[in-house]
Amino acid sequence: MSKLQPVRGTHDLLPEESRRHRHIVETGLAVSGRYGFGEIETPIFEFTEVFKRTLGEASDVVSKEMYTFTDRGGEELTLRPEGTASVCRALISGGQTQNLPAKFFYQGPMFRYERPQKGRMRQFHQIGIELLGAGEPQADIEVITCGADILDAIGVLGRTTLEINTLGDTESRQAYRAALVDYFGAHADALSEDSRRRLALNPLRILDSKDDGDRRLVDGAPSFDDYLNAASKDFFTAVTEGLDRLGVRFHRNPRLVRGLDYYCHTAFEFVTDALGAQGTVLAGGRYDGLVETMGGPAIPGVGWAAGIERLSLLAEGVAEPSRPIALIPVGPGGEAAALTLAHRLRRAGYSVEHGYSGNVGKRLKRAAKVGARAALILGDDELARGAVQLRDLDAGAQEEAPLDRIEESLARFR
Numbered sequence: 208m209s210k211l212q213p214v215r216g217t218h219d220l221l222p223e224e225s226r227r228h229r230h231i232v233e234t235g236l237a238v239s240g241r242y243g244f245g246e247i248e249t250p251i252f253e254f255t256e257v258f259k260r261t262l263g264e265a266s267d268v269v270s271k272e273m274y275t276f277t278d279r280g281g282e283e284l285t286l287r288p289e290g291t292a293s294v295c296r297a298l299i300s301g302g303q304t305q306n307l308p309a310k311f312f313y314q315g316p317m318f319r320y321e322r323p324q325k326g327r328m329r330q331f332h333q334i335g336i337e338l339l340g341a342g343e344p345q346a347d348i349e350v351i352t353c354g355a356d357i358l359d360a361i362g363v364l365g366r367t368t369l370e371i372n373t374l375g376d377t378e379s380r381q382a383y384r385a386a387l388v389d390y391f392g393a394h395a396d397a398l399s400e401d402s403r404r405r406l407a408l409n410p411l412r413i414l415d416s417k418d419d420g421d422r423r424l425v426d427g428a429p430s431f432d433d434y435l436n437a438a439s440k441d442f443f444t445a446v447t448e449g450l451d452r453l454g455v456r457f458h459r460n461p462r463l464v465r466g467l468d469y470y471c472h473t474a475f476e477f478v479t480d481a482l483g484a485q486g487t488v489l490a491g492g493r494y495d496g497l498v499e500t501m502g503g504p505a506i507p508g509v510g511w512a513a514g515i516e517r518l519s520l521l522a523e524g525v526a527e528p529s530r531p532i533a534l535i536p537v538g539p540g541g542e543a544a545a546l547t548l549a550h551r552l553r554r555a556g557y558s559v560e561h562g563y564s565g566n567v568g569k570r571l572k573r574a575a576k577v578g579a580r581a582a583l584i585l586g587d588d589e590l591a592r593g594a595v596q597l598r599d600l601d602a603g604a605q606e607e608a609p610l611d612r613i614e615e616s617l618a619r620f621r
């Protein structure tokens with residue numbers, strides 16, 4: 208393979224796609240800002256331990272998706288596969304664990320060694336929020352509602368369904384876990400190899416399996432609801448009633464579990480059928496044990512992450528870049544005038560395309576190609592009179608306009 212190819216599963220963000228990504232990030236930042244979230248930017252790599260300890264050895268991410276390497280100093284490092292572990296590490300190492308609740312928004316690239324396909328890449332981008340230090344169901348409600356508001360603001364909410372479930376507290380999860388071990392243990396022969404490993408390490412994860420044989424077994428598995436204690440039920444009821452009161456529509460999916468080890472209580476995903484197999488656009492839940500697992504105090508947390516590439520495929524209302532004014536000099540006097548005029552108009556806030564070479568026809572063609580709204584044709588004769596030709600490129604009409612007040616003539620093309 209040629210060295211000049213991009214690495215499999217990575218892609219370049221050209222201006223059009225960059226603009227869509229930027230729009231999603233900025234909308235996320237603005238909407239979450241109304242909920243009191245502030246931006247945090249953590250390093251792109253961390254000690255491998257940060258992810259290994261939190262995501263769990265049995266998770267797909269740790270067992271087969273991490274980009275791990277040893278640096279020149281012999282440190283074991285990993286390119287971050289997700290944001291939550293890094294944010295919690297930052298809270299602890301930055302001595303912020305007394306300063307609660309803490310609300311963070313993040314955005315940026317994540318890295319997972321996956322099989323590349325539509326909506327699934329090895330370097331992809333996420334926005335996400337984390338609310339740390341609030342164990343009340345109100346926090347779950349706010350975090351989910353904030354996600355819904357962001358999806359709404361980028362025109363995506365209407366094509367998604369919010370699926371929600373509870374993973375209960377530790378006691379309920381242990382009871383359910385035992386029931387799953389009994390059930391899947393009795394069918395171990397029919398399980399995929401991955402799920403046989405999960406059976407020993409984290410049987411809940413089998414519910415999340417994408418293997419067809421596993422899925423058939425999952426259909427007959429015991430239901431979590433039969434193992435939830437009263438406290439877990441009350442918590443979940445408070446969350447769903449809050450969502451009801453706010454008009455956030457959801458669908459209970461009792462099989463929904465999250466792929467990572469640290470979740471409890473609320474788990475949720477906004478899914479769409481508009482993207483084929485990769486239908487989850489935003490996913491998250493409550494992770495009360497995580498900060499403690501990392502060696503910090505017991506600080507509850509709830510948050511979500513959303514894939515920007517998947518959102519970008521669905522987003523609507525992304526503003527087009529402003530259409531430029533084209534400068535078309537004719538002759539040496541025009542060239543000199545164009546140089547200073549371009550500078551003057553850009554400082555006045557116009558986007559200006561200065562055609563660098565070619566005759567008038569060629570430059571007009573290029574002006575059309577870059578989507579120019581109007582062209583200023585700078586001919587020596589007109590310049591001698593202190594004027595230029597102003598052509599409306601949409602209407603085709605052309606008129607002479609005074610150079611010293613050209614901003615006034617251009618105002619209607621803003």
Ligand code: ATP
Binds near residue numbers: 289332513516
């Ligand atoms: P999936 O089940 O699709 O593998 P996941 O459970 O691994 O998702 P999370 O870790 O919850 O995903 O990440 C949150 C979101 O980030 C996903 O819902 C998705 O939108 C996006 N995402 C995850 N992995 C990728 C990837 N490899 N390429 C593009 N987007 C991704």
Ligand code: MG
Binds near residue numbers: 267466
């Ligand atoms: Mg995954």
